[in-house]
Amino acid sequence: MLKEMLNQATLEEIKQYLYDIHPHDLAELFVELSDSEKQKVYDLLDVERLALLVSYIDHEDAAEILSEFELEEQKEIVELMEPDDATDIILELEDEKQQELLKVLGDDSDIAQLIEYGEDETGSAMTNAMVVIQPDMDVKKATKKVIKEANDAETINTLFVVNEQGVFLGVVPLKKLLKAKTPLAVSEIVEDYPSVYDTDPITQSIQAIRNYGIYEIPVLEHGTHQLLGMLTLDDALDIYQEEAQEDFEKLAGLPETMPDSSPFKTAFHRLPWLLSLLLFSVPIAIVTSMFEEVLATVAILIVFQPLILGSAGNVATQTLAVTLKMFASHEEGIFKNSFREILTGMMNGFAIGLIAFSMTLIFSMINTSLTTQPFLIAFVVGLSLWLTVIIAPLTAILIPLTLRTLKFDPAVASGPFITTVIDVAALLIYFGLATLMLGGI
Numbered sequence: 510m511l512k513e514m515l516n517q518a519t520l521e522e523i524k525q526y527l528y529d530i531h532p533h534d535l536a537e538l539f540v541e542l543s544d545s546e547k548q549k550v551y552d553l554l555d556v557e558r559l560a561l562l563v564s565y566i567d568h569e570d571a572a573e574i575l576s577e578f579e580l581e582e583q584k585e586i587v588e589l590m591e592p593d594d595a596t597d598i599i600l601e602l603e604d605e606k607q608q609e610l611l612k613v614l615g616d617d618s619d620i621a622q623l624i625e626y627g628e629d630e631t632g633s634a635m636t637n638a639m640v641v642i643q644p645d646m647d648v649k650k651a652t653k654k655v656i657k658e659a660n661d662a663e664t665i666n667t668l669f670v671v672n673e674q675g676v677f678l679g680v681v682p683l684k685k686l687l688k689a690k691t692p693l694a695v696s697e698i699v700e701d702y703p704s705v706y707d708t709d710p711i712t713q714s715i716q717a718i719r720n721y722g723i724y725e726i727p728v729l730e731h732g733t734h735q736l737l738g739m740l741t742l743d744d745a746l747d748i749y750q751e752e753a754q755e756d757f758e759k760l761a762g763l764p765e766t767m768p769d770s771s772p773f774k775t776a777f778h779r780l781p782w783l784l785s786l787l788l789f790s791v792p793i794a795i796v797t798s799m800f801e802e803v804l805a806t807v808a809i810l811i812v813f814q815p816l817i818l819g820s821a822g823n824v825a826t827q828t829l830a831v832t833l834k835m836f837a838s839h840e841e842g843i844f845k846n847s848f849r850e851i852l853t854g855m856m857n858g859f860a861i862g863l864i865a866f867s868m869t870l871i872f873s874m875i876n877t878s879l880t881t882q883p884f885l886i887a888f889v890v891g892l893s894l895w896l897t898v899i900i901a902p903l904t905a906i907l908i909p910l911t912l913r914t915l916k917f918d919p920a921v922a923s924g925p926f927i928t929t930v931i932d933v934a935a936l937l938i939y940f941g942l943a944t945l946m947l948g949g950i
Contacts, residue, residue: 632707858898866891
């Protein structure tokens with residue numbers, strides 16, 4: 510609709526539309542415009558509306574838009590944005606342009622301070638656009654301050670209370686403040702409230718918002734307990750979505766998603782990863798070649814190899830997903846749950862192994878030309894399947910647990926990596942038992 514209006518409507522009608530539409534909807538329409546049409550929109554928007562528009566656009570696209578303006582204009586735009594949104598966009602700029610803008614903003618700016626945090630730290634996503642009151646204030650004076658600062662605050666539902674040194678003391682819900690009657694000090698209605706530290710992992714802080722069922726959580730400086738800002742629910746949802754996408758990509762062994770890339774660029778970007786996964790299959794080939802003698806003697810073993818590898822890989826992938834979920838939600842009793850997964854694997858493995866034994870026995874007895882020892886073949890397949898399904902969950906727990914202990918992201922223990930490790934172990938068990946029990950046949 511915006512595209513048609515830019516070509517048909519009057520400037521006054523277009524301008525009215527640009528200010529009436531929600532910034533999110535405007536952002537979706539804006540990215541579809543040509544360069545000349547975008548320039549027309551720029552000319553009709555004031556800097557406040559422009560800053561709001563940019564904040565709703567994807568960070569990479571927003572960085573490109575920001576680059577189109579002069580340095581002073583960039584400064585004016587980002588200073589009108591929420592500090593956390595502006596920080597995310599600035600980080601997408603080229604290093605040289607990023608440094609130029611940060612220099613203009615100054616070291617004391619909120620944005621410069623947020624950029625100092627690592628992207629996985631809570632401080633990188635906090636905002637200081639909030640209402641802060643002191644405990645010795647009268648409720649009437651506190652209410653006036655809320656009214657005065659409401660337009661600049663991201664939320665006024667929760668009012669944060671600090672002492673003269675800026676140390677966080679608690680909160681006062683807006684509803685409670687409005688019901689309070691003067692004379693009454695803020696200290697008499699302040700409530701205890703959960704908080705997080707600026708250096709806490711962002712996923713841990715998001716989990717705290719979820720656990721306490723709140724819409725914003727104060728972020729304190731580690732050590733001093735001074736209030737630095739707050740993490741809001743909408744930012745937490747955005748981060749949670751990004752984290753989930755990144756973990757899914759790592760679990761699948763994918764590089765970073767690039768939805769707007771051309772097929773050629775996407776294929777080129779994924780090629781190194783696919784080649785790496787191809788290298789993972791080399792150990793499987795090596796293990797298989799180690800048992801050429803027994804395979805040549807008992808060729809029927811090849812028929813059941815996919816059954817062994819497939820079952821073990823499926824169990825490992827399921828356990829890996831459960832393990833990563835426990836890490837992400839900071840679920841208590843991880844060792845108890847891990848034991849449950851291993852015990853489940855033992856029981857499932859026994860049932861699957863028994864079924865595989867029966868199926869293999871029937872298959873071997875029907876195809877007498879393939880083997881003269883159907884019972885032994887069935888026993889090797891059933892026992893191998895049981896043992897591998899026991900080992901699969903154990904491996905899928907130990908590898909992510911080890912990575913987390915070493916301060917690495919457990920999600921890098923991707924499906925293909927875990928599956929390859931399990932495949933090698935499964936082949937060693939399968940062909941090892943076959944060599945032990947059938948090698949002399």
